[in-house]
Amino acid sequence: MSNDTTRAGRAGAIAARAAPAAAETYKDGSQDSAVTGFALLLPAIALYAAFSLLPILVTIWISFTNSGGFNTQAEFVGFDNYLRATQDPIIWQSLLRTFLWLIYHVVLAGGLGLLMALAISAMSRGRVFFRTALFLPHLVSLAVVGVIWANIYDPFYGLLNTVLQNIGLGGWIRGWLSEPMLVLFSVNVASSWQGFGLYMLLFIAGLQNIDRSLYDAADVDGATAWQKLVHVTLPGLRDVMTFVISLALINGLKGFATVFVMTNGGPFYASEIITTYIYRLAFSAQDHGLAAVLCIMMSILAITITVTFNRWRARGAA
Structure with missing residues (x-):
């Protein structure tokens, strides 16, 4: 009976020591997976930003300028273009x-x-x-x-x-x-x-x-x-x-x-x-x-x- 109790106590101690290690391994693994996933998504995010987000932001900025082309200098004119749009x-x-x-x-x-x-x-x-x-x-x-x-x-x-x-x-x-x-x-x-x-x-x-x-x-x-x-x-x-x-x-x-x-x-x-x-x-x-x-x-x-x-x-x- 005492041997069984001793073995059960040892098993419990081993499980208790292994539990933090397993949790730590799971935590580290999930963190690595998140980093890997972000790294894999980074090219798509970069393309989306370059060909979608950036043009949208540039268009919004141009709407507040008097831009006449890429070879001309654009000046900030506020809401003048929006006012012109209502009058055209x-x-x-x-x-x-x-x-x-x-x-x-x-x-x-x-x-x-x-x-x-x-x-x-x-x-x-x-x-x-x-x-x-x-x-x-x-x-x-x-x-x-x-x-x-x-x-x-x-x-x-x-x-x-x-x-x-x-x-x-x-x-x-x-x-x-x-x-x-x-x-x-x-x-x-x-x-x-x-x-x-x-x-x-x-x-x-x-x-x-x-x-x-x-x-x-x-x-x-x-x-x-x-x-x-x-x-x-x-x-x-x-x-x-x-x-x-x-x-x-x-x-x-x-x-x-x-x-x-x-x-x-x-x-x-x-x-x-x-x-x-x-x-x-x-x-x-x-x-x-x-x-x-x-x-x-x-x-x-x-x-x-x-x-x-x-x-x-x-x-x-x-």
């Missing part, structure tokens, strides 16, 4: 056209994506072919799309006016890129043609996740195709639809390439949006201070759209 009528016109551009893109690209998704889902054959074929325009750069559609819209030998003339609709012939009331819509059609394929695939994925028993129940109740669309399909696509709308709004802010290639903001600023006006101020007028203010305005607009739709989606999910 072209900025407000371009901002209004930017919102109009976003609405066009959501309706045209998002709506066409939904229609094509519904059409493809209703097919019994050829789904893969049409899904692939309709997605191909999304793989073309916006600059190339601008060149293609600028030729389609050409008033003399363009495909659109030629077809209208040949089918007896000559009265519909227009200068699609020269009439101020049509130019923004015409350019947005080209941009939406390039972007609708992505939204189509998202809607197709959403349609595949709708419970098929809901359609069977609707058939039993004698629902028409329109009633099934309104009461089954669209409610089932609510989450996908909010995501597509938010994505379309963000992508709509990237309309610079198409507008720049097709019209360069013309005629008479009729297709000028914020991004093209920023380019004009920075590289044509060499007014970097005012251009930086508009860049900050665009960033705030993008953040506002993202936060608003995230809260909307969260409220809908709740």
Whole structure:
């Protein structure tokens, strides 16, 4: 009995002496792991700081200066550039056209994506072919799309006016890129043609996740195709639809390439949006201070759209 007690006491003493050592080893190991992890993240942090954080800080600084280029000396002017931005009528016109551009893109690209998704889902054959074929325009750069559609819209030998003339609709012939009331819509059609394929695939994925028993129940109740669309399909696509709308709004802010290639903001600023006006101020007028203010305005607009739709989606999910 005494031997057992002695052995138990020795084991307890050994465990007591080993416990601090084990804890110390665990502590040292975790500290080494943290240092190693930070060392591995350091290149990514450095790249992020160099190509994201630093440009943001420089842009904010330039917005408070009268910078006219890298070869000129910039002086601090306070909020003068922000005051000039409120007094420039072209900025407000371009901002209004930017919102109009976003609405066009959501309706045209998002709506066409939904229609094509519904059409493809209703097919019994050829789904893969049409899904692939309709997605191909999304793989073309916006600059190339601008060149293609600028030729389609050409008033003399363009495909659109030629077809209208040949089918007896000559009265519909227009200068699609020269009439101020049509130019923004015409350019947005080209941009939406390039972007609708992505939204189509998202809607197709959403349609595949709708419970098929809901359609069977609707058939039993004698629902028409329109009633099934309104009461089954669209409610089932609510989450996908909010995501597509938010994505379309963000992508709509990237309309610079198409507008720049097709019209360069013309005629008479009729297709000028914020991004093209920023380019004009920075590289044509060499007014970097005012251009930086508009860049900050665009960033705030993008953040506002993202936060608003995230809260909307969260409220809908709740």
